[in-house]
Amino acid sequence: MVKWSIVNENLAFANYGKMRRMRYIKNKKAQFKIQQTAFMLLGVVLFFILVGLFWLSLKSSGIKKSAANLEQEQAIALALSIAESPELSCSGNNAGQCVDFDKAMIIKNLKTFHTLWPISKLEVRRIYPSYADGNVMKECSTDSYSSCNILTIIDDNADNEKASASSFVKLCRKEKNAEGYIYDKCELGEIIVGI
Amino acid sequence: MDKRGFEFSFAWLFAVIVGAAIIFIAIYAGGKILRTGEFQQSTETAKALTTLLDPLGVGAGGSGESAKSGIISLSSPITLYNDCFTDGSFGRQRFSTSGKKAFSEESGEKGEGIEASNKYIFTRSQIAGREIYFFSKPFEMPFKVADIIVISSENYCFVKPPTGISDEIESLGIKNIAVKDTTAECIRNISGIKKEGIVCFGFSNNDCGQMVIDTSAGRDFSSGYVEKNLGENPERSSRKKYFAGGLVYAAIMSDNENYECNSRRLMMKANALARLYLEKSKLLSIRGVCDTGMDEGLLRLSGFISQYYKASVDLLGVEAAAKTLNQNSFCKLW
Numbered sequence: 162m163v164k165w166s167i168v169n170e171n172l173a174f175a176n177y178g179k180m181r182r183m184r185y186i187k188n189k190k191a192q193f194k195i196q197q198t199a200f201m202l203l204g205v206v207l208f209f210i211l212v213g214l215f216w217l218s219l220k221s222s223g224i225k226k227s228a229a230n231l232e233q234e235q236a237i238a239l240a241l242s243i244a245e246s247p248e249l250s251c252s253g254n255n256a257g258q259c260v261d262f263d264k265a266m267i268i269k270n271l272k273t274f275h276t277l278w279p280i281s282k283l284e285v286r287r288i289y290p291s292y293a294d295g296n297v298m299k300e301c302s303t304d305s306y307s308s309c310n311i312l313t314i315i316d317d318n319a320d321n322e323k324a325s326a327s328s329f330v331k332l333c334r335k336e337k338n339a340e341g342y343i344y345d346k347c348e349l350g351e352i353i354v355g356i
Numbered sequence: 357m358d359k360r361g362f363e364f365s366f367a368w369l370f371a372v373i374v375g376a377a378i379i380f381i382a383i384y385a386g387g388k389i390l391r392t393g394e395f396q397q398s399t400e401t402a403k404a405l406t407t408l409l410d411p412l413g414v415g416a417g418g419s420g421e422s423a424k425s426g427i428i429s430l431s432s433p434i435t436l437y438n439d440c441f442t443d444g445s446f447g448r449q450r451f452s453t454s455g456k457k458a459f460s461e462e463s464g465e466k467g468e469g470i471e472a473s474n475k476y477i478f479t480r481s482q483i484a485g486r487e488i489y490f491f492s493k494p495f496e497m498p499f500k501v502a503d504i505i506v507i508s509s510e511n512y513c514f515v516k517p518p519t520g521i522s523d524e525i526e527s528l529g530i531k532n533i534a535v536k537d538t539t540a541e542c543i544r545n546i547s548g549i550k551k552e553g554i555v556c557f558g559f560s561n562n563d564c565g566q567m568v569i570d571t572s573a574g575r576d577f578s579s580g581y582v583e584k585n586l587g588e589n590p591e592r593s594s595r596k597k598y599f600a601g602g603l604v605y606a607a608i609m610s611d612n613e614n615y616e617c618n619s620r621r622l623m624m625k626a627n628a629l630a631r632l633y634l635e636k637s638k639l640l641s642i643r644g645v646c647d648t649g650m651d652e653g654l655l656r657l658s659g660f661i662s663q664y665y666k667a668s669v670d671l672l673g674v675e676a677a678a679k680t681l682n683q684n685s686f687c688k689l690w
Contacts, residue, residue, distance in 0.1 A: 194367050195367050198370060198371055199370065202370075202371065202375075206378065224396060231400065234404075234407050235403075235406075239410055242411045247629060252688045252689065252690045263640065264636055271631070271632065273631075276445055276473060279473075306643070335640055335687070336645060337645045337646065
């Protein structure tokens with residue numbers, strides 16, 4: 162009797178151990194499944210994040226490109242039209258595509274006008290006749306009025322210039338000849354706009 | 357009894373929660389991307405429109421011949437917002453747009469405002485449409501101050517305008533302004549015209565949306581004021597928009613706020629230009645070229661503008677002061 166009970170006890174113990182082992186294996190399997198699902202989900206999320214980042218980089222390069230195009234278009238539009246603004250345009254018959262050199266010289270020193278245009282650089286160059294000494298550019302001032310070849314009207318933050326454009330213009334100023342006759346002396350120039 | 361149940365394991369619970377989070381993030385990100393796209397598109401449109409208006413804003417020198425007109429046709433309707441400020445030396449305008457919302461007829465995300473100090477755009481504070489009509493015209497006081505740009509998306513009917521104005525509309529080819537002899541003709545011939553679009557020159561009846569009153573000496577509507585016809589609502593105060601120097605169209609086609617703000621900005625620029633011409637006159641004298649004899653007059657005009665200009669009603673005074681400036685024919689400043 163005692164022997165049988167020991168056998169039964171041993172059997173029960175063995176069954177209990179087996180059950181525990183089975184539960185352990187089942188738990189292990191479940192944990193493995195959870196890990197598998199978690200990794201899979203993590204993979205999916207990472208995949209979407211990577212796709213999103215790729216899409217964003219493409220999109221931002223597109224935005225940068227279209228912003229640069231718009232800046233360039235604006236620079237061209239301003240280069241073509243700024244010479245015709247009342248602040249710089251010539252008087253009387255020389256009105257079209259003509260920069261009044263007298264006005265340009267004054268605006269260089271009148272800082273109020275520098276905030277009028279959305280630009281960082283505005284430069285007027287005298288092309289012909291050239292008063293350059295070789296490749297050396299001579300900046301215009303009231304002293305070197307008629308023998309200079311570059312007039313920098315605005316030069317703010319030129320290092321961060323995003324776009325620039327230029328246009329050929331007439332450069333006119335009032336002069337008086339030996340007989341006392343007042344006339345508009347016009348030369349060939351170039352207006353350079355930087356944004 | 358067979359009680360067969362579904363075991364809702366942790367793996368399932370985890371998958372459902374994370375899945376829901378992913379779907380939520382995807383929908384949120386999708387919406388955000390759509391809105392960002394709308395914002396980008398609207399900002400690009402505003403910038404492109406502002407660039408497009410650049411050559412108009414500075415005109416083509418000289419006087420009357422620099423006036424231009426045209427239509428901007430868009431593939432889908434947009435709403436244009438125009439805010440005007442009088443800060444700084446020249447004031448500024450902020451121009452923004454919004455396109456149509458995706459899968460909806462509503463107006464979408466408003467883009468970033470594009471600011472400009474060198475443009476004088478007269479509009480209602482908000483205009484919407486697929487076709488935007490614009491024209492530019494020089495504003496002179498007595499020298500050219502700027503080219504004003506008038507933008508609208510609605511049709512207008514001018515009743516009995518003076519010959520100068522009707523000829524100008526015809527020569528400029530302004531598509532959204534019709535010229536008629538009676539208000540009845542406007543209502544009969546222009547479909548969908550709003551009451552505010554019917555503009556009566558020098559007279560009034562119940563059909564007139566706006567009235568233009570002439571105060572000029574020549575009776576040619578070169579100066580005067582524009583008033584809304586309030587009909588049977590006399591208690592509502594209507595602000596008069598005074599015009600001079602070719603601002604009549606701007607006064608008709610823009611809001612009170614926009615008109616007052618832009619006319620003040622024009623005066624700020626006129627003041628700065630008077631100072632510029634004064635400096636030019638001094639420079640010509642120093643260089644020994646000629647004596648313009650205008651220093652005092654320019655100083656007076658500049659002083660008058662900075663001291664007395666408060667609202668559009670003062671335009672008439674500025675115009676009178678400007679008329680006293682007579683250029684020396686052999687030493688012209690402008």
